[in-house]
Every structure is written in structure tokens, then in C-alpha cells.
Amino acid sequence: MWYFYAEGSASPIVRTGDIKGYEGTLPSGCYRVAVCNRGCTGVTLEMEKGYEEACGRAQRLSSLKSSSVQIACPGNLYGAGLDLIEVGGREVVAKELSAVNLVRTLEMNIKVTGGEKGDVAAAVLSGRLTGVSSRVHIPSGKPLFDTPAFMTFEPEEVSPGVYTSTLSLFGLSAGEEEKESKGTVDLSLTMTLADGKEITSSTDITEEVKEAFTVGVTTHVILDLVVRYDEMSGLTITLKEWKPGSGGSGVVTP
Numbered sequence: 001m002w003y004f005y006a007e008g009s010a011s012p013i014v015r016t017g018d019i020k021g022y023e024g025t026l027p028s029g030c031y032r033v034a035v036c037n038r039g040c041t042g043v044t045l046e047m048e049k050g051y052e053e054a055c056g057r058a059q060r061l062s063s064l065k066s067s068s069v070q071i072a073c074p075g076n077l078y079g080a081g082l083d084l085i086e087v088g089g090r091e092v093v094a095k096e097l098s099a100v101n102l103v104r105t106l107e108m109n110i111k112v113t114g115g116e117k118g119d120v121a122a123a124v125l126s127g128r129l130t131g132v133s134s135r136v137h138i139p140s141g142k143p144l145f146d147t148p149a150f151m152t153f154e155p156e157e158v159s160p161g162v163y164t165s166t167l168s169l170f171g172l173s174a175g176e177e178e179k180e181s182k183g184t185v186d187l188s189l190t191m192t193l194a195d196g197k198e199i200t201s202s203t204d205i206t207e208e209v210k211e212a213f214t215v216g217v218t219t220h221v222i223l224d225l226v227v228r229y230d231e232m233s234g235l236t237i238t239l240k241e242w243k244p245g246s247g248g249s250g251v252v253t254p
Contacts, residue, residue, distance in 0.1 A: 003034040003047050003054060004085075010050035021097075026087045033082040034139045035097055040077040046135075051081075055135045055144065056102065058170065068148040071134055073168040077102045081139020102136045103168045104213065105220040107245065110155055110163040112191070114229035123229070124192040125155045125163055131173035131185035131206065143171025148183055174210040185209050189227060191235060201227075201235035212242045220245055 002022045003012035007030045015022050017035075034054040036045065043056045056079070058071040078099040087093055112123055130150040133143035155163035172185045188202035205223070212221040222245040228236045 001036060001038055003036075004031045005034070005051040005054075006031055010053075011048055012051075012054075014047075028088040029086075031085050031087065032139075033085060033095075033097070034079065035081065035099060036077065036079040036102075036138050037099070041075040042072040043074045043077050045138075047138075051139065052137075054081075054138050056138055056170075057135045058133075058149070068130065068150055069134065071132065071149045071151060073151065074103050074136075074170060075168050077136070077138075079136075079138035079141060083139075100141060101219060102138065102141050102170065103219075104171060106167045106169060106172070106209075107220070107222045108155065108165045108167075108187075108225060109222065110165070110189070110225045110227055112161045112163065112227045112229065123194075125157075125227075126190045126192075127153045127155060127165065128188040129153070129167065129172075129185070130188075131183050132169055133171040133173075136170040145171075145173055145183075172209045172213055173206065187223075187225075187237065189235065189237060191227070191229060199229065199234050201237050203237040203239065205239060208239060208242050212244070 002015040002017050004026060005012045013026060015024060032051040034051060040056065042059050044059055046053065046055045046057055056074065056077050058074045061070045061072055079102050080097040080099040082095055082097055085093060085095055110125065128150055132149045132151050133145055134147045134149040135144040137144060151167055153165045153167055155165040157163050173183055184204050184206040186202050187205050188200060190198055190200040192198050209221065221242055223242050224240045226238045226240055
């Protein structure tokens with residue numbers, strides 16, 4: 001879909017294009033343009049508040065009032081923008097825009113160890129990630145952090161004591177250094193033992209993801225974590241390594 005915002009207007013002229021773009025007529029004037037695909041999952045498009053607020057918003061999973069909202073993983077959202085295009089008379093205006101993927105991927109590989117000899121601890125894992133972006137500005141691809149948000153996830157056990165989970169998201173907070181970013185990125189894991197006992201621990205990964213998701217570096221980041229459990233100290237989460245990736249990092253070595 002193509003959204004043409006005339007100068008001084010918050011409501012766009014909407015046109016439908018295809019893989020080749022859009023070819024058609026517009027009233028004379030100066031426009032700013034936002035482009036995105038239809039059929040994106042887990043995302044609500046907000047395009048009626050002007051070019052600066054042309055955003056995709058991750059859908060909320062809870063209607064409860066809270067200082068932080070739980071959101072769904074967004075998927076399949078591509079976008080692009082153009083700050084100025086002038087249309088006038090019979091002159092043909094041709095501009096090229098390249099839509100990019102606005103959804104990033106965070107992959108977590110988790111190895112659980114426990115016991116005096118480091119034996120694998122039988123467990124079911126669940127997790128929570130805070131500091132997640134709830135909106136993305138479609139023309140620029142910039143994640144927005146005006147509403148503190150979090151995601152929950154359930155890692156899948158791929159071999160004894162080794163789990164993996166993949167989250168799609170718009171972005172993660174860079175901490176307090178950026179005015180648009182609110183709060184830190186905390187990774188919380190809850191381990192449920194065979195006897196039903198639950199143990200929860202969290203770790204701050206703000207600095208790691210801040211470096212990992214730097215614009216221009218990568219849109220797919222892999223975190224390798226080791227979770228150690230013992231009856232005295234509970235859970236200890238250690239981030240062993242982060243790296244860009246596309247196909248998984250394999251088994252974590254503690």
C-alpha cells in the first residue's frame with residue numbers, strides 16, 4: 001500500500017500498488033510517502049495521523065491496564081519512505097523506493113546445567129523479555145519506545161538440557177542514553193522442575209543487545225546462554241556470547 005501525505009494533511013491519499021510499485025495520478029502538490037505491505041501478521045497499521053506517525057504497532061495480548069504492555073511477535077512487515085515528492089502539471093515523476101524488513105529476529109540458545117557434577121537438570125522453561133519496542137516508524141524503520149512493552153516465550157527443548165527460542169520484534173531498548181528508549185532489556189527465565197517447584201531469575205542484557213542491534217550491523221542476533229541451577233543459589237543466567245546469524249548457532253558449550 002502507498003500512502004501519500006499532502007503538505008499540511010495528516011490523512012493520506014491511499015493507493016494500491018504491486019511488486020513493481022505504483023503508477024498513477026495524484027493531485028498537484030508536495031507529498032511525503034510511506035509504503036508498506038498488506039497481510040502483515042501481529043501488526044496493526046496506524047496511518048491516519050500523518051507521515052511522522054505512520055507506524056506499525058505490535059498487537060497487544062492483554063487488555064489489562066499496566067505500566068508495561070504484553071505484545072505479540074510482529075511478522076512480515078516491510079516498509080519504506082520518501083520525505084518529499086513534488087507532483088505538478090503533466091510532468092511525469094519517477095521515484096524509486098526499496099522496501100526493507102522492519103522486523104528483527106532474536107534467537108536464544110539456552111543450555112541448562114545443574115547438580116554438583118554439572119548434570120543436566122530436567123526442567124520446563126518459560127521466559128519474559130522486557131524493553132521491547134511496541135511500534136515502528138514505517139518510513140524510516142526506526143523502533144519507537146513510547147510505550148514500555150514485554151514479550152513472553154516458551155523455549156523448545158531440542159536435546160537434553162538444551163533449549164531454543166526465536167522472537168520476532170521491531171527493536172530493543174538501548175537504555176537511558178537515547179531519549180526515545182525507556183528502561184532496560186531484562187531477560188527473565190522461570191524453570192519448573194519435575195516436582196513442580198518453580199525458580200525464576202533474570203539478567204540485564206541491555207548493553208549486549210544495544211551493540212548487537214546497531215543499525216547497519218544485523219537484523220538477526222543470536223544469544224548463547226547458560227543457566228546453572230543448584231538448590232542453594234537457585235538459577236544463575238550467563239550470557240556466553242552474542243553474534244549475528246541466519247541459521248542458528250548450534251549447541252552452547254558452558
